[in-house]
Amino acid sequence: MSVPRTILEMKNITKEFPGVKALDTVNLKVIEGEIHAICGENGAGKSTLMKVLSGVYPHGTYDGDILFKDQVCEFKGIKQSENLGIVIIHQELALIPELSIAENIFLGNEQAAKGVINWNDTTRNARDLLEKVGLSESPSTLIKDIGVGKQQLVEIAKALSKNVKLLILDEPTAALNENDSENLLQLLMELRSQGMSAIIISHKLNEIKKVANSVTIIRDGQSIETLDTADITEDRIIKGMVGRSLTNRYPDRELKIGKTFFEVKNWSTYHPLQSERQIVKKVNLHIRQGEIVGIAGLMGAGRTELAMSIFGKSYGKKTTGEILKHGKPLDLTNVTKAIDEGIAYVSEDRKEYGLILMDDIKQNITLASLEKIAKQRVVNESEEFVVAEEYRKKMNIKTPSVMQTVGNLSGGNQQKVVLSKWMFSEPDLLILDEPTRGIDVGAKFEIYTIMNQLANQGKGILVISSELPEIIGMCDRIYVMNEGEITGEVERSVATQETLMKYMTKSRG
Template structure:
C-alpha cells in the first residue's frame, strides 16, 4: 500500500452563519494524482485554502497531517515550507511585472543584496524550457493572453521542489495542446513521487489524469473512489444529486426576423498589434431571439472583436455598427450599455468584479443611474433588484451583502452575469460564460440563455468548447487571425467543419 502523504480529518469551516465545510475527510498518497469534483460552492476551493494556509489555524476545526506530522499553518508561507504549492483558480500574477519577475516574486536571485536581473531571466527561461513553454520571460504579464498567464502560474508554482501540488481549475483557460502538456508534466512529477490534487469542472480531464476522485456536495464528502470505477454519468449524479439527461436544453422558441445588431466593413487597429489591423469583419448579424456562437482558437481575435464593439478595444475603428436598425457610435462600455449592448468579460477578476465589495454593490455598480433619484441612491430599490437577480441566478451566499472575494469562482461568474442582466440589454456578448462553472451550473446558464432568447434578446456565445458552441447556437461564426473565416448554420455545423475554418 502506498505511503500516505496527506490526511485531513473532520474539517469544519464557517463564514458567518454559513457552514461551508462539514466534517470533511481527505487522504492523498505519495505519488498520487487525486481529483476533487463538485458543484460551485461545494467547498473545493475552501478546502484547498485551508490546506495551503490561506485560511490559517484556528479559523477551521479538524486536523491536518502532512507526511505523518500534524500541521497548523499560520500562513501561506508555512504550507510552502512544508512542500505544498498551489495554483489558484484566480490568477495571482502582477500584470505590470514581467513573467520572470512574477515567477520569482519574493524569491528573487540576488548578488550583494541587489536583485540579479540577468540570473532571474536565465532561471525563468530554463524553467520554461523544462516545462516545454514558449513564453518570453521578459514580457509583461498584462500583454499575455489568459491561457499564457495560466501557464505562467503553473511555472511559478513549480519553481521549487514540492511534495504536493494543488491545481484549482488549472485547464479552464488552456487549449487542448496546453492541457496535454500539463498532464504530461503531472505524470512526470508523479514518477518522482510528487502528489497532486487536481480540481476541475472538466470531468473528462479528471477521469483521464487522476488515480482517485473525491466528490463534494454542499460542503460534505459524498464519495471517494478509484477513478477506474467512475463513469462520467456517475460523477455528474454524485456532484449534483440528480441525473442530467441533456446538457444542452432544447429551445422551444425560434429566432425572429428583426435584426438587433449588424456590422458592415468593421475594422479595428491596435498599437498592441504594431498599429496594424487587428480585426477585419465584413459582416456580422444577430437577430431577435437568436443564439449566435463564435468559435476560434485562442488569439484568433474573438475577444478583441467583441470588446471593440463596446469601445473597450482598439485605438482606431472604422465601419458601421447598427443596433435595432439605427446606426450607433459607441466610445466606451457605458455608452454601449445605455444602447442595450453588453459584454460579459472572459476575465472576471480583472475586468468584471471588485472583490472587496458585496454581491449587491457589484451588481449595481454599472447601473447606479438606474437606482438614483434626487436624494441619491434608492437603497431599497437597489437591494430588491439585486436580491431578485441573485435569486434568479441561484447564487450561493449567506446574503447579497457577502463579499464577492469569498464566493466560489462559479458564483463570482454569476455575479458578473447578473450585473449586465440588471441593465436589461437587447444584445449580450458572453465571452467564455461557463469557464470554471460546474456541470450543474452550466445547465442553469444554458437554460438562462434560452430564456433570454425566448424574451427576444440576441445572445452571442464566445467559447473555446466546440460542443458548447454547437449545442447552443443557431448559427456559428468562426474566427481566424482577426477575421471571419466561415459561418455555418446549426443544421450543417459539426466539429470537423468548424476545425477546418479554425486552422
C-alpha cells in the same frame, strides 16, 4: 507488493465564515505519487479546503486535523506549508508582470548569500527549471511578454524551485486554449511519473478522466465520495457533484426566431497600441430576435476584440464599419451609448471588467442601471435591495444576503451577479464572452437555461466560447473566426467539432 503510502490525510475539516459553514467534516486522503482530483459545484468548498491545507487559513481558524507524511501539521501561514513541500497554484496567477521569469520563479525564495542576490545562480537555476517544464524562453524575459499558458508553466517552475512534494492546482487550465491545456496536462503526468503527488481542482471532467488516478467529490461543504477514475464515467462524476443525474447538459428550447434586428457591416479595428496591426478585418454578421448566435475560434482569432469594439468601442483604434439596429445606424462611440441602445457585454474576465469585488451584491447588480432606482440622481437603497433580492432568487445566487461582498462568492455565483447586472439593464442584445469559464456543470446548466429564457423573450444573444461542445449545444447559428476574419458560417443542424475546427484554422482568402 508494497501498500501505497498515504502522503496526505485531512480529517473532519470544518471551516465556518459568518453565517456560512463552508466545510462540514470534510475528509480527504491522497496517495503518494498520484494525481488526485477534487470536484464539486461552485461554492462547494473546494478552494476553501485547499486554503486550509496550505495555511492561507491558519490552524486555529478551522476544526479538524491535517497529516502530511504521517506528521500532524498546524500551519500558521503559507510559508510553513511550503517548507514541507506543499505548494498551491491559485486560479489567479501570482506573478508580477513587470519582473522577469527568473525573478518571479525565485520571488521570496531568492538565490542569495548574506542578503545579496547571486544573479548568475538565479539565471542558471531558472534555466534548469524552465527546461524541466518545457519552456525555451530566456530567464530574462518579462512575464508580461509571454502568454497565459506559459505563465502557468512558470508557476509550476516556481513550485519546483521550492522542492515541491505535493502540488495543488486550482483550475489550472481554465484560461488556457486547447494546446496549452494539453501541454500542461502532459507535464503533470510526467511529474507524476517522477514521483510527485498532485491535487487538481477542475470543472473539466474530460481532463480529470485523463490525468487523475482518483477523484473526491465535495457537495455543499461535505465530502461525498472518493472514486477511482478508471472505473467511472463523466456522468457518474456529475451525479456525485449535483446529487442527481443530468440527462442532458444543454436544456431544450422551443425556437421562436424572428426577424433580423442587429447587423454589423464591414467592421474593422486596429490594435490600440500597435496602430498598424489590424485585429478585426471587415466582419459582417447579423442576429435575429430570439436567436442565440455563437462565435468560435482559437485564442487570438479576434473574437473578444470584435465584441469589445462593438460594445461602445471599448477596444481598438481606427475602428470603421456600420452597426444597424432594426435597419437604423447606431452611434456606439462609448459604453454609455451602447447601454442606452440596449447592448450589454459580459466580459470573459468577470473580476477585472465585470464586477467591483469590494462592493456587495446589491451594488454590483444595479451598477449599470442606477437611473432605474434613483430619483434626482439619489439612489433609493430600499428599492436597490428589493431589485437585488429579486435577482438573487431568480438567478439562484447562493448567498445568505445580497449585502455579501462579491469578492467572497464562488466563481459561478460571481458570474450570476454579472448576468443579473446586465439583465437588469433589459438589453435587446446580450454579448456573452466565455460565459461558463471556470464554472461547474450544474451552474453551467442554470446559465444555459437563463440564456434560453432570454432568447424566448425575443432577445438576441451573441456567445463567444472556446468550448466547441457548448457552442454546438447552445447556438442556433455559428460564425467562425480566424486571424480577425469570419471564415465560415454554420447552422446548428450541420455543425460538428470537425467542421468548426476546419474553419478555425483556415484563412478567408
